[in-house]
Amino acid sequence: MLASIQRFFQQALAEPEAQRDDTPTLELAAAALLCEVMRADYRVDPAQLAALRELLMTHLHLEAEAVASLMTMARDEVESSVDHYQFVSLIKQHYDYGRRVELVKMMWVLALADGEHHHLEEHRIRQLADLLHVSHADFIRAKLSVQEQGG
Template identity: 55%
Template structure:
């Protein structure tokens, strides 16, 4: 079963512009950006991991095994990536502005899942929002919406 999931993700990751660097799927790019936020404070909390699973499952409608494989690959990509260019450019190419704003909102949600505001997570989200061309106003609106849900 794991082999078939790995083949699925490998098929989605056909050769990219550079022969030594495989292309990545939109799902993997999105997950890698979210993992970047989760790992920004150098601590992966169980509540952050649970919310990451929930957000990715809801966004991409993946089965448990495929979801776990996506998270594993995203962690690998986030931990070994030199920069965010591959992830951000793919997301910008396929997500419209509202979807990119929603991604920033998801980042805020993940950063606050452990009940702590960490300056490294905020810095990472700010930088990613800029790279995704999300306005500062929408960046702040997403932050406020996640800090005070239901109000």
């Protein structure tokens, strides 16, 4: 599975004109980062899986079948990755600051979907926000916004 994802990235980055656009690559990168948050506390709650599915459908404008495939690929990638540099790098390259803040907010939605505020999930979101060059103030604003909306 990892080899097929790496081939996909190499082909997408090496032959950008062969692709209609870079959306699938960005979708996988965003989904992988969200999966990383979801598994930060070493357990995946069904409410978090449902929230991930909803986030991918709503914010990334994907159909249910594409979401299922993307979730499987992203979860497999996160489980076998050493780091997420390729994903963070791709997001930073193609997302403006506002979209990166929105991604951090999505991470908070996912982390709080199980009704718990776990310190390991918060730590992982903080790490990813730093890597995405999202300010601490926007990290806190995203957290508070999601908490005010009830998770």
